[in-house]
Amino acid sequence: MPEPAHHADVVIVGAGVSGLSAAHQLIRAGVTTVILEAAPYVGGRMSTEKVDGFRLDRIGQLLSTSYPELRHTPGLDALALRPFAPGLLVHSEGQHHRAAEFIGAPGPRRARGALHAARALASAPLVPRPARTAARTPSGTAPGRALRTSRPPARSTPLGSALDQARLGAALARLAATPVRRLLARPELPAARALSARGLPTRTIEGFLRPLLSALLCDPDLTTSSRCADLALHAFARGRLCLPEGGADVLPELLAAALPPGTVRTGVRVTAVAANRVMTAEHGELTCRGVLLATDARAAAELLPGLRVPSFHPVTVVHHAVPEPPLAEPALLLDADRRGPVAHTAVVSHVDPTRAPAGRFLVSSTVLGPPPDDLDRTVLAHLAALYGTPTDRWELLAAHHTREAVPAMPPPHDLRRPVRLLSGLYVCGDHRDTSTVQGALHSGRRAARAVLADLGIEPTHTEDQLPTAA
Ligand SMILES: Cc1cc2nc3c(=O)[nH]c(=O)nc-3n(C[C@H](O)[C@H](O)[C@H](O)COP(=O)(O)OP(=O)(O)OC[C@H]3O[C@@H](n4cnc5c(N)ncnc54)[C@H](O)[C@@H]3O)c2cc1C
DSSP states (O other): OOOGGGEEEEEEEOOSHHHHHHHHHHHHTTOOEEEEESSSSSOTTOOEEEETTEEEESSOOOEETTOHHHHHSTTOTTOOEEEOSSOEEEEETTEEEEOOTTOSOSSHHHHHHHHHHHHHHHSSOBOOOOGGGGGGSOTTSOTTOOOOOOOOOSOOOOSSOHHHHHHHHHHHHHHHHSOHHHHHTSOOOBHHHHHHTTTOOHHHIIIIIHHHHHHHHTOTTOOSBHHHHHHHHHHHHHSOEEEETTOTTHHHHHHHHTSOTTSEEESOOEEEEETTEEEETTTEEEEEEEEEEOSOHHHHHHHSBTBOOOOEEEEEEEEEEESSOSOSSOOEEEESSOOSSEEEEEEHHHHOGGGSOTTOEEEEEEEESSOOTTHHHHHHHHHHHHHTSOOTTOEEEEEEEEEEEEEOOOSSOOTTOOOEEETTEEEOSGGGSOSSHHHHHHHHHHHHHHHHHHHTOOOSSOOOOOOOOO
16 A cells, blocks of 8 residues: 555645645545645745734735635635725725725615615715724724824816716626626627727726726736626625735635645645656655646646646735825725826725734735836835825835736636546646636636546535636
């Protein structure tokens, strides 16, 4: 008998969320499983750096409470999601506009909510709340200390008319209520072209939908397939944008902690794979009945030449410690004007107080596309305009640049790229599904199912036709 350390039914290469999700499905079905991870920690791209008591995500992590896999993946029951509240602010023409109330449940209630929201949106643009509302914000602020907010940017131009807002609200309500399979049956175009064909006013598209979709897809030019864009908006309209409490790495760490001890072996780089064995740099060979590659797309193609490597959207996340929070609310601020590098930003310590030490404030901002050479200077200048406050006393904590952050999804995009290459050899990861945490988790579930089918094992749980939220 081979030593357990050198044999498992299935070896998974990579302990990102897709590999961890697959391991849960396999182990639940009684399949012995080992995950080999090259890094010294689990989570892959979902990592969080700890600096002076701040928790700094490598990724500009926007999750949606409506992602089905967050509810269905074992081990995530303890995951706390911190919603942006009231939701979104859009910075346009020197002003902040509230765009939060579109979010709600689908169906007639949702539609009524959208119309209500439309009316709210048509009213005066948002002015940051005065100090007395500070007590209602999360406790990232020092106890007993009034929140000072900056003055709003001076110029005042409405984002759109009441009618524009009503049409947008109704369009989102319809989208929320549309079944995913109908969304996927729509003609597929680059998202930017599809948006302009939807009959919405240009200012609604440019002032709200474009910045929102850019943030959700990490794609500033909206070259993404309109089907993926529809799925992203569908998830947005059905749930709330949120962050995992404690940092992005909490999600994979919860998944790993719920696996049997010894399942994940970190610090083990796989150098070659076949259907019944893997070779590692550090520990020789492991034999198995199946290998599941759960790496990023490029590493997968290095191990199995011939696998497609997509192009990628680069993303840079910049973290600043700030002496005073520039917004009173835990909202996500989107830039509609594109007069600087920042696509979206938030006082993250308002959204999730665990990410900053007591009495300190964390602003995290996301730059989409190639970053400028003088990143911190241009980001600070842009943030000063977005928040309407001086930023010269803001302290740079970290700037994380990931060149191959998010696999691009131009049309035609196969949302269900095959996960079974041949009996014994499988592949999963965000590059086989949608380029999101939801897509990565879902691809792991699909791959585990393919493995079980080849091993002649019935899944222990009913496989759902899980709607893909994004
Ligand atoms: C900057 C940035 C911003 C993002 N923003 C969002 C967002 O707002 N919302 C959202 O939903 N998603 C976002 N994403 C995408 C999301 O993070 C990914 O889709 C998801 O984490 C991918 O998980 P994965 O398991 O497919 O791959 P990965 O996380 O890449 O995991 C692959 C693992 O394989 C390991 N590995 C590679 N090669 C080997 C080898 N030879 N041997 C052993 N191990 C190996 C790697 O070390 C890694 O741990 C963002 C990503 C980035 C980088």
